[in-house]
Amino acid sequence: MQLTIVIPIHNEEHSILPLYDRLTTVLVRLHRPYEIIFIDDLSTDRSYELLSHLVQTDPHLKVVRLRRNFGQTAALSAGFHEARGKVVIAMDGDLQHAPEDIPALLAKLDEGYDIASGWRKDRGDNAVTRKFPSRIANWLMSKASGVDLHDFGTTFKAYRAEVLKDVHLYGELHRFIPALASFYGARVAEVPIQNPPRLAGESHYGLSRTFRVLFDIVTIRFLLRYFTRPMHFFGSLGLVGLTLGGGIMGYCLIEKLMYWNVDLMDHHGPLIVAGALLLMGGLMMFSTGLIGELLIR
CATH class of the missing domain: 1.20.58 (Methane Monooxygenase Hydroxylase; Chain G, domain 1)
Known part of the structure; x- marks a missing residue:
């Protein structure tokens, strides 16, 4: 297996079928063996039902359902654990990550990098509740981690599988994977990606998550500077x-x-x-x- 796509899902019933169609179209064109792992974070809508039907028609699909709503980081960690590909791509299931950007991420790995991190260069989010807090958080994350990235917050990243073996996720630390991996010598590059508006459902992000991220910034600063001393x-x-x-x-x-x-x-x-x-x-x-x-x- 060369490629694994990991997608955490929580109440995304309106996005699942369009995402699946676009994703499979892109992956077939790559001509690489692939698998798609959907992690259902105990959705309360028809998300799991739709995924259960899809998995019966496509052998490339795998669905993992968590016993309770653990959150995005835990869902990604479960997906990474199940992944068999040499390259693992994580993305959201709300269609705000365009599957058509996957070849650009893979091309950056082919250049020799260990992580290709998406960069939402032209964001279409609300300026007050999303853009401004995100810009501050990204600046703090960059200073705390020493990794020069413009966009830590996006889930849309491509990893070499061996890089993920050294990273243990909890809290909201999935956005710090590049920083944690760089501690072990991983090479990180940034790739501009699209950021289309959410077409259906409600966003699971907001100002409340910003405060949790601040605590994780303190944690990551301590880990990177004093983990071995x-x-x-x-x-x-x-x-x-x-x-x-x-x-x-x-x-x-x-x-x-x-x-x-x-x-x-x-x-x-x-x-x-x-x-x-x-x-x-x-x-x-x-x-x-x-x-x-x-x-x-």
Whole structure:
């Protein structure tokens, strides 16, 4: 098997048949062995019913239904696990990713790249709820990951299968696959793709997802910088805590030695408590760093 298409589906009954027709037309023209894996994220409309009928008529199709609505990242992870192709292409099932762009993604892989990431250069989304938040998020993702991409958010990407074996997905991390893969030396390129408007159904994206992405940006920043050296992160915090706490307690000790009759708790009670907490926090950070070093080895 040379090519696997992974498509997460959630309540896309109006898009499934047009998507299938256009997708198979493109794939047949490529003259490569292929398979299409639809991951139904427990749709509540007729999506699974339509997919069940299609899979009986086309041996290239495979349908996986999740037991509950786990979200897009989990659906993609399930599809990657089932994929048998040497090249895996992920795309959405709402027809906002044009199957006709698949040859351009494959051409970039043929140039020697490990990941071809789609770039919605001319987006047709709402400027307030989609374009502006997306532009900010993409800028933050690029700075946090060190990977120079214009569009992290799109699912439409082509991967060499061996690249995906090193990437473990959770949360909303599917959009960070290029960054995670680059950590292992993968070469990433960007390919302009179409971004047609959604013709049916409702978008599953909105401002609420932007906040979840912000938390994932912090996660990815930590993973990429300190995954193999956690002591550098926790040790630095521990050093600050120990230095400040030790300085405070040292000051209080010197004052007690110089003025025996002074009740330090009356004069510096909050300061002593703060110093003790900083010392304990510093020791805990050092311990966490050491445990992290043991775990990664």
